[in-house]
Amino acid sequence: MKTMTNGQVANPSFWQKVRVFVKSNVSILLIYGLILVVGIGTAVLSENFRQFSNLVSLFRQSIVLGLLSIGQSMVVLTGGMDMSVAMTARIVNLVVATFFNANSIDALILPMLLLGGVIGAIIGAFNGFLVTRTHANPFIITFGVASVLRGIGLAISNVPIRGVPSGYLKIYDAKVAGIPVNVIVMLLIWLSAYIFTTRTRPGRALFAVGGSEHVARFSAIRVNKTLITAYVISGVFAALGGMFLLARSGVGDPSAAEGLDFQSVVAVAMGGISLYGGKGSIFGALGGVILLGLLSNVFNILQIDVYYQQLLLGLIVLVAVAAYRSPRSL
C-alpha cells in the first residue's frame, strides 16, 4: 500500500518494521481498535449483545450502508464526493416496487435487478458527466442532483408501494447453515472491492487521480474516464442498496435511505480515506461501516432514547473528523 518514506534502513529490525507498519496503517488500526473496545465493552455489559443471532443481524443491518459506502469510497478516493447515493437508492427502490406492483410475479425479479442497476448507472454517469465537463464542485452538484431525485421520488409515490413478490424477499431471508446468504455475498463484494482498488489498473487510477489530477494526466491516465467510472460504480452500488432495502422492508418506501448519503461519507472518512482524495483503503471503509452499525446496535441495546441517538452520533462524527488532521493545509 504505502511506501516507506522515512526511517528506511538496509536491514530493518523487527521493531522497526512494526513501527513502520503502525505508522502507515494508523487509521485502520485505530478504527478496528475502536470496534474491538466498543464490541467487547458491550458484550460484557449486555447479555443480548453476546447472542450469535445479534451479531449476524448486526452484519445484515449494515449491508445497505456497506453497499453505499463502497461506491462512496471510489468517489472519495478520486477527491470527489457523491451526495446523491441515498436518493439514487430511493429512486431505484420506488421504481422497482412500482413495476412489481403492476406485475407481482417471480419471473420479473432478474429483469428488475438489471433495470435497477441500469438506473443507478445512468444517474452515476450523469453525475460524472457534470463533474468532468463543468469542473464544478462534486459535493454541491451531487447535492443538487439529490434534490432533483428527491422530487422525482415524491412524484413516483408518497405512499408505500405494495406487491413485491415473495421470491424477491428471499434476497433478505435466504440462509445457508444459519448464516444469511446476503451476509456472505456482502463479504465477497467487500473483498472484490478491495482487490479492485489495490490490484487492478482502473482501481489504482482512482488513487492517482485523487492524489493529483495533473500528475495523473501526465502519467497517461484518462482522468475523465476514471472519474466517470467512479461515479458510475457509486450509482450502481447505491442502486443495489436500494433494491436490498426493498427486499428488507417488502414495500417500496418513499422515505427509504434517508440520511444514508451523509452516513456513507462518515463511514468512509472514519475508515481513514482522506476526504481530499488519493489516500486510504476499502478495508478502512469496512471498519467505518461496522463501527456505525455497532454504535446504533449498542444504542438500541442500551435503550437510549432515539432523540439522544442522533445527538450522540453527531457528537461522535464531529469528534472523529476533528481527530483526523489532514496533512494538506488549505
Added chain:
Amino acid sequence: MNNPTTPKQSTVQKRLLDIRITPRMVRWVDLAGQRAAPIGVLIVFLAAAFLAPAFYKPSNLKTISIQLAVLGIVAVGQTLALLVRSIDLSVGAVLALGAVIVVQTESGSSIGLSLIQAFGIAAIIGLANGFLITKRQVPPFVATFGMMWFIQGARLAYTKGQASGTVPELLRAISIREVGFVPAAFLVFLAVNGIVYFVIKYTHFGRWIYAVGGNPSAARYVGIKTDLVVILVHMTCSILSLFAGLVLSGYIGYIDLRLGTDYNTNSIAATIIGGTTLTGGRGNLLGTIAGVLLLVSLLNLVVVLGLPIHWQYAVQGVVLVAATALQGFRQYLLSR
C-alpha cells in the same frame, strides 16, 4: 489546455466532449455567471404575468417579500462563507434551533434572556464550525454537515419531538407587522443587507474576506489572520441564520419539526446563481439578493400554478445544479 499527453480519443468522442475555448466564449460565460440571476428574475416575472396573474396579487407579493427576507438573511451569511472558500450546511438547523429556543423558553423566562441565550448558542456553533475548518482542517461541508446532525439531535432531544409554545409578540413585530405597505421582515432584510454590504465594501474586515477567499496563502503573507477571518465569518453566518429563524417563526406563527429543512439547499443555490463561486473571492451581495429573489419567486410560482409540492424539490435541485455547473465552468475558464 496544457496537456500535451492527452490520450487518443475517437473523433466522435472529441466532437461530443471537447468544446473549443475562445476568448469570446470566456467573456460570455463570465458575463452569464454574473448576470444569470437578474436575467432569470426578469424571465420568471414575465412568465408569471402570462401564466399566473395571481402571482401579482398584493397578498402574494407580501408572502414573497417575507420569504425573500428569511432566505435573504440566511443567504447573506452563506455568501460570506462561500467568499472565504468555505460553506455552511448547518444554517437550516441553526435557523430551526433558534426558533425553538426562543419560542419554548418564552413561557417562564423573559424574552430578552432567551434571545441572549439563542444568539450565544449560535455564536458558539459558528465558532465550533470555524474551529473545525481552520484549526483541524476538516473539509467545510463535512464539518458543517456533522454540525447539522448534532444540532438537529440536540433540538429533538430538547423538544422530545414535539415542539410547542407560542410565538412572542416581539417576533411577530419584526416579521409580519406592516410598516406602511411593506412587511417589517422586508425592512429587517434591507437593514441586514445594508449593514453587511457596508462592512464588506468599506471596512478592513470586508477586504480581508475577499483576500482570504481569493488567495489564502497570499493573504497570510501580507499579515492577515486568515483563520480568524474564517472563524468570524462562520460566527456571523450562524448568527444571521438564527436571526432568520426568528423572523420565520414570527411569520408562520408556530414552529414544527420540519422547520428550516430546505434552507441549506436554497441558500447555497441562491448564492451560487447570484454569481458567487465556490472557489472563493468572487461574488457580491447584490448578486445574492437577485439569486434569492429568483429562487423565491420560482418556488412561489410552483405554488401559485397549483403544481404538486415535489416540483419545489425539482426546482431547487435544477437551480442548484445549473448554477453550480455554470459557476464551476466560469471559474475553470477564468483561472485557466
